[in-house]
Amino acid sequence: MTAITDIPDAPRAARRPQIGNPVLHWLRKNLFSSIPNGIITVVLLMLLTKGIFSFVQWGIANAVWLTPTNDSSACRAARGLGACWAIIPEKYRFILFGTYPFDEQWRPALSVVLFIALYYVSTRRALWRRELVYLWIGALALISVLMWGGLFGLAFVSQDRWGGLPVTLILATFGLAFGFPLGILVALGRRSKLPAIRSLSVLYVELIRGVPLVSLLFMASVMFPLFMPAGFNIDKLLRAQIAIILFAGAYLAEVIRGGLQAVPRGQYEAADALGLSYWRKHRLIILPQAIRHVIPPLVNTFIAFFKDTSLVLIIGIFDLLTTAKTAIIDPAWQQFSVEVYIFVAAIYFLFCFAMSRYSRSLEAPTTPK
Amino acid sequence: MTADRPRPPPRRRLFALGRNELKGLFWQVLVVGIAVAVIAFLWSNTVTNLSARRITTGFAFLGREAGMPIADSLLAYNPRDSYLWAFVVGVANTLRVAVIGIVLATILGTLVGISRLSANWLLSRLAAVYVETLRDIPLLLQLLFWYVLMQALPAARAAWRPVEGVFLSNRGLILPAIPFGPRQLAVLGTAVLGCALFYLVRRWLVAQQMRDGKPRPAWPFALGLIIVVPVAVSLVLGVSWTIEWPQLRGFNFVGGMTLAPEYFALLIALVTYTSAFIAEIVRSGIQSVPRGQWDAANALGLRRSFMLRQIILPQALRVIVPPMTSQYLNLTKNSSLAVAIGYQDVVSIANTTLNQTGQAIEAIALIMAVFLTISLSISFFMNWYNARIALVER
Numbered sequence: 175m176t177a178i179t180d181i182p183d184a185p186r187a188a189r190r191p192q193i194g195n196p197v198l199h200w201l202r203k204n205l206f207s208s209i210p211n212g213i214i215t216v217v218l219l220m221l222l223t224k225g226i227f228s229f230v231q232w233g234i235a236n237a238v239w240l241t242p243t244n245d246s247s248a249c250r251a252a253r254g255l256g257a258c259w260a261i262i263p264e265k266y267r268f269i270l271f272g273t274y275p276f277d278e279q280w281r282p283a284l285s286v287v288l289f290i291a292l293y294y295v296s297t298r299r300a301l302w303r304r305e306l307v308y309l310w311i312g313a314l315a316l317i318s319v320l321m322w323g324g325l326f327g328l329a330f331v332s333q334d335r336w337g338g339l340p341v342t343l344i345l346a347t348f349g350l351a352f353g354f355p356l357g358i359l360v361a362l363g364r365r366s367k368l369p370a371i372r373s374l375s376v377l378y379v380e381l382i383r384g385v386p387l388v389s390l391l392f393m394a395s396v397m398f399p400l401f402m403p404a405g406f407n408i409d410k411l412l413r414a415q416i417a418i419i420l421f422a423g424a425y426l427a428e429v430i431r432g433g434l435q436a437v438p439r440g441q442y443e444a445a446d447a448l449g450l451s452y453w454r455k456h457r458l459i460i461l462p463q464a465i466r467h468v469i470p471p472l473v474n475t476f477i478a479f480f481k482d483t484s485l486v487l488i489i490g491i492f493d494l495l496t497t498a499k500t501a502i503i504d505p506a507w508q509q510f511s512v513e514v515y516i517f518v519a520a521i522y523f524l525f526c527f528a529m530s531r532y533s534r535s536l537e538a539p540t541t542p543k
Numbered sequence: 544m545t546a547d548r549p550r551p552p553p554r555r556r557l558f559a560l561g562r563n564e565l566k567g568l569f570w571q572v573l574v575v576g577i578a579v580a581v582i583a584f585l586w587s588n589t590v591t592n593l594s595a596r597r598i599t600t601g602f603a604f605l606g607r608e609a610g611m612p613i614a615d616s617l618l619a620y621n622p623r624d625s626y627l628w629a630f631v632v633g634v635a636n637t638l639r640v641a642v643i644g645i646v647l648a649t650i651l652g653t654l655v656g657i658s659r660l661s662a663n664w665l666l667s668r669l670a671a672v673y674v675e676t677l678r679d680i681p682l683l684l685q686l687l688f689w690y691v692l693m694q695a696l697p698a699a700r701a702a703w704r705p706v707e708g709v710f711l712s713n714r715g716l717i718l719p720a721i722p723f724g725p726r727q728l729a730v731l732g733t734a735v736l737g738c739a740l741f742y743l744v745r746r747w748l749v750a751q752q753m754r755d756g757k758p759r760p761a762w763p764f765a766l767g768l769i770i771v772v773p774v775a776v777s778l779v780l781g782v783s784w785t786i787e788w789p790q791l792r793g794f795n796f797v798g799g800m801t802l803a804p805e806y807f808a809l810l811i812a813l814v815t816y817t818s819a820f821i822a823e824i825v826r827s828g829i830q831s832v833p834r835g836q837w838d839a840a841n842a843l844g845l846r847r848s849f850m851l852r853q854i855i856l857p858q859a860l861r862v863i864v865p866p867m868t869s870q871y872l873n874l875t876k877n878s879s880l881a882v883a884i885g886y887q888d889v890v891s892i893a894n895t896t897l898n899q900t901g902q903a904i905e906a907i908a909l910i911m912a913v914f915l916t917i918s919l920s921i922s923f924f925m926n927w928y929n930a931r932i933a934l935v936e937r
Contacts, residue, residue: 204663204665205663207662207663211663214665214666215665215666218663218665218666218669222669367567368567368570368571369571370571370574370575371570371571371574371575374574374575384911385876385910385911385914385915386876386879386910387876388879388880388890389879389890389910389911389914392890392894392907393903393907396897396898396903397903397904397907400588400589400592400593401588401589403588481680481682484683484684485683485880487683487883488683488883495683495684499687511687511691512688512691512695515687515688515691519680519684519685519688522679522680522681523676523680526678526679526680527675530675530678530679
């Protein structure tokens, strides 16, 4: 059992005057405060040094950074000793953009930039106004035009050729953009006084939350054709997107419901007293407050989502993870999947870490230290 | 519908609905109407499509021969068994990974959560890095990563031996095991019974102490009930507890217990991923205990372990248990990612069934039934536990 900070476990001795080297003082205070702590520090340092040393040896010192195009012999020679980072420059276009026509890949690249700009703009508190909704609609429309083409002299690219990072971002962003209004409606439905609407909402939320996303995706990929009239079929990507929207709606509904419960009763009564209709009451008074309450958990739900879009791999949609997995099918490069997975993990990590930092910065002012 | 109105208007006639009630009725009829119409539309399409493909709906297919191989299963299975049995085997596989995963994730997560609060700077930073890294990378990616590492392990002949008798190779993890029969089970049963009895005895001892304030040691009872009695039973029955050591014969191992690479990768991925979330829950739970409680316990001169057990933990658990429930549910649902690496859990088997028989609706219904049952059981147990540790206002 290690000691726990913040807890005085014995009456504190009068603060020792700080003598001598501040570095030594810091070391003594944080790493060698007691004998067990000292032992922990030494053991951890040993393990850490060993770990870092072998990683540096594998990942940097013995690594192969560049090879001639489509020649993995240098990598295979170093196999077991060093990483083959050369696979990344070799395959990055495929991993990032899938089978999108090579000469047109500036379009998905620009879409990714647009997505990131859109996320950045949405995090600015000063811009949380109605115009943001129009901005989202505009940006998503622009991205659709870029990806599909067929307009303004852009060649048409069918969505079975889309792949990689844009697909991941599309699934996550559109899932959110449609799942969010759906979630609001369902959350309101769950708190409605009308029994039929309430039970339908409860049924929807509990059924979706009760089963794994994988089974919903199977349903979308296998059962959807059964549900539709003969001859009518829609694209696989769109079907997965629908499953993700339905999934998002149920989880977001629960978060938003928490926010609705946190709005004081007086606010409802005041809105009623003003004679506002149900929809105006919620749009103008209740929802703005409810959503503000739950922004940090909403961001956490977005993170979970962003990660969950990777599950479309199981039904064979070319998102970032699937393109990574496909890139290493190539027999010449087959043995270097660890490197590719680390590369893709870094991309996911950057997005999720940025979001979680943001969520924490939102929480910070409300929890004074 | 009018639950929070002060009181219904007097002398209300049956059909004299107010304006608001009419509006409410209208909306309900509209929404339910749309829902029914959509479901009816989907249903009629499905029925037409199924009959066009000559698939009869219903669960009769469960009796047919499954014919699918299941490589790694807890229960005895062969491809000539029925679909129903294949399903049961799948459920057992799901439970095998979920239950062990929950236990291990809880232990690891608690350790990491406590480490994050450690006074040792290095330890707390390392724990923070662990949590941040694992939380921000998709589970499926981690799973594929672990699986690739498993496959990259040396062949059985050159297996790693971290400890004597433990082999790690591309055949999975092989551990020494004790062959288990009914007599061993009887001894284990006695021990479990002993634990239950000890729990009652301890309650009684605490009640006694509450009355007269004299502390009574509980450990002799623990020793007797949990160790001495089962050992005696074991001696009387003459149960052998020889450990079976795995041995390399030819290209494979004989004896011991094998965790297949798929199972092992899935278990590692689920445990490490979930433990990162549990660590955060444990940390915030411990931090939620007000400082004054620590100070008060110290002022009473309580021993540290006693203080943690009797003062801090009971209060921290109140904050920890509810979010822990949802982590357990997540772990169970996430175990369905097994399909990506070919571990045959219930979702994977249902999916194969679906592809073989075309009984899509039935297969999905079975998945839903299984997961809803597991979810409800976990929620039920955790709610019971939560109620037990909840604040008792006096």
